[in-house]
Each structure stands twice: as C-alpha cells, then as structure tokens.
Amino acid sequence: MRQAGKENGLSPLQGEIVDFMVRLFRLMGLPKTIGSIYGYIYASPHPVAMDDLTQGLGISLGSASQGLRTLKVFRAIKPAYEQGGRREYFEAETNFQQFVGAFLKGELEQYIENTEKRTKRMDQQLSEISDLSDKEFFEKRVKRLSTMSERARQILPIIGEIFLSEEAAKLSDHE
Amino acid sequence: MRQAGKENGLSPLQGEIVDFMVRLFRLMGLPKTIGSIYGYIYASPHPVAMDDLTQGLGISLGSASQGLRTLKVFRAIKPAYEQGGRREYFEAETNFQQFVGAFLKGELEQYIENTEKRTKRMDQQLSEISDLSDKEFFEKRVKRLSTMSERARQILPIIGEIFLSEEAAKLSDHE
DNA sequence: CATTTATTTCATTTTTTTCTGAAGAAAGTA
DNA sequence: TACTTTCTTCAGAAAAAAATGAAATAAATG
Numbered sequence: 001m002r003q004a005g006k007e008n009g010l011s012p013l014q015g016e017i018v019d020f021m022v023r024l025f026r027l028m029g030l031p032k033t034i035g036s037i038y039g040y041i042y043a044s045p046h047p048v049a050m051d052d053l054t055q056g057l058g059i060s061l062g063s064a065s066q067g068l069r070t071l072k073v074f075r076a077i078k079p080a081y082e083q084g085g086r087r088e089y090f091e092a093e094t095n096f097q098q099f100v101g102a103f104l105k106g107e108l109e110q111y112i113e114n115t116e117k118r119t120k121r122m123d124q125q126l127s128e129i130s131d132l133s134d135k136e137f138f139e140k141r142v143k144r145l146s147t148m149s150e151r152a153r154q155i156l157p158i159i160g161e162i163f164l165s166e167e168a169a170k171l172s173d174h175e
Numbered sequence: 176m177r178q179a180g181k182e183n184g185l186s187p188l189q190g191e192i193v194d195f196m197v198r199l200f201r202l203m204g205l206p207k208t209i210g211s212i213y214g215y216i217y218a219s220p221h222p223v224a225m226d227d228l229t230q231g232l233g234i235s236l237g238s239a240s241q242g243l244r245t246l247k248v249f250r251a252i253k254p255a256y257e258q259g260g261r262r263e264y265f266e267a268e269t270n271f272q273q274f275v276g277a278f279l280k281g282e283l284e285q286y287i288e289n290t291e292k293r294t295k296r297m298d299q300q301l302s303e304i305s306d307l308s309d310k311e312f313f314e315k316r317v318k319r320l321s322t323m324s325e326r327a328r329q330i331l332p333i334i335g336e337i338f339l340s341e342e343a344a345k346l347s348d349h350e
Numbered sequence: 351c352a353t354t355t356a357t358t359t360c361a362t363t364t365t366t367t368t369c370t371g372a373a374g375a376a377a378g379t380a
Numbered sequence: 381t382a383c384t385t386t387c388t389t390c391a392g393a394a395a396a397a398a399a400t401g402a403a404a405t406a407a408a409t410g
Contacts (some may be wrong), residue, residue: 011300012300013297013300013301013304013313013317016293016296016297016300017297017316017317017320019293020290020293020297020320023286023289023290027286029204031397031398031399032398032399033398033399042316043313043316045308045309045312049356050356050357051356059399059400060399060400060401061356061357061358061400061401061402062358062359062360062399062400062401062402063398063399063400064357065357065358065359066358066359066399068357069358086355086356086407086408086409087355087356088356088357094316094319096319096323111198111202114198115195115198118191118194118195121191122188122191122192122195125186125187125188125191126188129188133220134220137220138188138218141192141217141218141269142188142192144269144271145192145195148271155337158337162330162333206367206368206369207368207369208368208369224386225386225387226386234369234370235369235370235371236370236371236372236386236387236388237369237370237371237372237388237389237390238368238369238370239387240387240388240389241369241388241389243387244388261377261378261379261385261386262385262386262387263386263387351410352409352410353408353409353410354407354408354409354410355406355407355408355409356405356406356407356408357404357405357406357407358403358404358405358406359402359403359404359405360400360401360402360403360404361400361401361402361403362399362400362401362402363398363399363400363401364397364398364399364400365396365397365398365399366395366396366397366398367394367395367396367397368393368394368395368396369392369393369394369395370390370391370392370393370394371390371391371392371393372389372390372391373388373389373390373391374387374388374389374390375386375387375388375389376385376386376387376388377384377385377386377387378383378384378385378386379382379383379384379385380381380382380383380384
C-alpha cells in the first residue's frame with residue numbers, strides 16, 4: 001500500500017481520504033491499518049463488508065477483522081442493515097468530534113488516574129528521607145509533579161468541552 | 176532497565192520520578208530513553224554529565240548523546256556552569272508547561288498545515304467528478320474534513336493558552 | 351446435520367522503531 | 381604536536397509494534 005488505492009479500485013480522491021484518515025488515526029496513536037479501514041469506509045458511498053476491505057486496501061483478513069473490531073469499540077463505524085446477504089456491512093460514523101474526543105478523553109483520563117497513584121507513592125517515599133537538604137529538594141520536585149497532575153485533571157473537562165460540547169456538535173453535525 | 180534504578184545508584188523515589196517522566200514523554204510520542212534521561216536529570220540535586228547517565232541508567236553512550244541533544248532542542252534541559260572539569264553538565268528545566276506545551280503546539284501546527292494542503296487537493300479532485308450523485312456524496316465528505324481542519328486551527332490557540340498563558344506560568348512557576 | 355460462507359484468533363513473520371558501541375571528530379592539555 | 385578525554389555519528393543489532401494467514405469457530409442454508 002504505497003500510495004493508498006493505486007493497485008486497486010480506489011479513485012484518487014478516495015485515496016486522499018484514506019491517507020487523511022491514516023494520519024488522523026496515527027495522531028491518536030493507532031496503526032495505519034485502522035486509519036485506512038476507517039478511511040475506506042468513510043470514502044464509500046455504500047456500506048462496506050470485510051471482503052471489500054481486504055480487496056480494496058490489500059490488507060489481510062486478520063487485520064481487517066481486528067481493525068473493524070477496534071473501530072466498532074469506539075464507535076467510529078456502525079453496522080448497516082443491508083438487504084439479502086449474510087455478510088456484515090458497516091458504514092462510517094461521520095462526527096469525528098464525538099469519537100475522536102471520546103477516545104482522547106478516555107486515554108487522558110486513564111493516564112491521569114495512573115499519574116495520581118504515582119504522585120501518592122512519591123509522597124510516601126518523601127517521608128522516608130532523612131537528609132534535610134535532600135528532603136527539601138525532592139519535596140520541591142514532587143510538588144511540581146503533583147501540581148501538574150492536578151492541573152491536568154482541571155484541563156480534562158476543557159478537552160471534553162472542546163470536542164464534545166453542544167457547540168462542537170452543532171459545528172460538525174449539519175450533514 | 177526493568178524498574179528504573181534498580182541495579183544502580185538511584186533511590187526508590189528517584190526511580191519513581193524516572194518512570195514518571197518515561198510515561199510523560201511517551202505521551203508526547205518520545206522514546207523511553209529520552210524520558211528516562213530527563214527523569215534522571217530532573218531527579219538529581221546536582222548537575223548531570225553524560226557519564227552519569229550511561230552509568231546511572233545503564234544506557235549506551237549513543238543514546239545518552241542523542242537524548243541530550245533532543246532535550247536541548249526543545250529546552251527541557253539547560254547547560255549548567257560547573258566548576259573545574261571540561262565536561263558539559265546539564266540541569267532540568269522544570270516548567271513542563273513551557274516545553275511540553277511548545278512541543279505539542281509545534282507538532283499540532285505542523286499537522287494542521289499539512290492537513291490544510293490535503294483538503295485543498297481534495298477540493299480540486301472534487302471538481303473532476305462528473306457523476307452527479309457521487310459528486311454530492313464526496314462533497315459532503317470533504318466538507319466535513321475541511322470543517323474539521325478549520326476547527327482544529329481555531330483550537331490551536333486555546334491549546335497554547337492552556338499551556339503557555341501567563342496564568343499557566345504562574346500556576347507552575349512558584350518554585 | 352453436512353456443507354458452504356463469513357469471521358475471529360493467535361502463533362509466526364515482517365516492518366518499524368529504538369538502542370548500541372566502535373570509529374572518528376572535537377576540544378582541551380602538556 | 382602528541383596525548384588524553386569527551387562527545388557525536390551512524391551502520392548494524394535488538395526490541396517493539398503491526399500485519400499475515402492458516403486453523404478454529406460461528407452462522408447460515410438446504
């Protein structure tokens with residue numbers, strides 16, 4: 001998959017879209033395949049089955065399956081009710097605000113919780129230092145980390161606000 | 176380096192701090208070594224030379240050299256004027272707000288610029304579509320991406336604000 | 351329930367990223 | 381200048397992350 005959609009039936013525009021999504025998803029720390037799958041679905045006028053992905057993107061069955069799962073989990077795609085076949089079809093959830101925001105918020109939340117545990121542990125360690133000038137130094141340092149972690153928690157809702165607020169929704173939800 | 180600072184002369188608290196930084200830096204997409212170097216310097220009461228790092232963290236000369244360079248570049252450490260020796264010594268820049276913020280803002284800025292180029296290309300591609308219903312579909316899709324990209328640009332200064340404002344500085348700069 | 355078709359799982363392979371250390375600059379010293 | 385010490389570079393090694401595909405499972409059909 002050098003340039004998305006060269007050896008297969010993707011139009012140049014669709015290729016651009018796939019690349020776009022690969023980049024967007026990489027920004028969230030997700031692998032190329034996942035971005036390309038979402039891109040492919042996003043750029044398809046009709047619901048997409050796993051088969052279309054392996055063919056259209058030249059990726060393996062395994063990757064397609066795992067990628068779809070991940071995308072389902074954070075609601076970037078949704079099942080499409082297609083006539084006839086026994087296949088599962090999917091279409092794109094097009095409001096990035098929602099799922100990108102939720103994803104980032106989740107990640108950050110987890111990170112911050114973990115961080116708070118750590119600063120607590122540090123506070124304990126502090127109490128075991130006997131040397132006085134060492135103690136002062138480390139208190140300063142640890143203090144800063146605690147402050148940072150508190151501040152991060154304050155920022156969290158702002159991030160949520162940016163992505164998930166009513167305003168944000170309005171700005172992006174007028175299909 | 177299983178648990179930071181086990182085989183070497185790091186106190187448990189210092190080990191915690193190193194781990195903390197490894198995590199913080201990984202959040203920014205930077206490798207473990209860089210985080211651990213910053214952590215080591217941050218957790219040192221005295222200026223640190225390259226030698227201390229290779230010894231104290233058990234990392235190679237190459238890693239230490241490269242890591243220090245990176246940290247210098249985005250101002251996470253600064254040279255310390257140490258008596259006597261011909262060695263270079265460093266100490267930590269302790270206001271994360273500044274350097275983490277600047278780093279993230281830089282990354283995002285670059286990302287957004289690139290994204291804008293892409294949406295422009297897409298707009299061009301759009302004009303070459305003849306089929307009418309296809310055209311409508313892709314216009315909708317591309318529109319959304321453009322909107323998102325515009326919105327990202329609006330958000331950028333807010334990010335800057337969060338990290339780099341006077342207020343943020345005050346909140347973190349009272350050593 | 352046997353058969354065909356679609357999906358999931360996961361051990362292995364491939365690709366990408368990060369780390370290492372020896373060679374060689376650079377900078378200081380006698 | 382010859383020698384020592386410190387730092388940088390970069391080709392190759394090691395580790396980590398992602399992708400593959402074959403076997404197992406599930407789901408549908410006659």
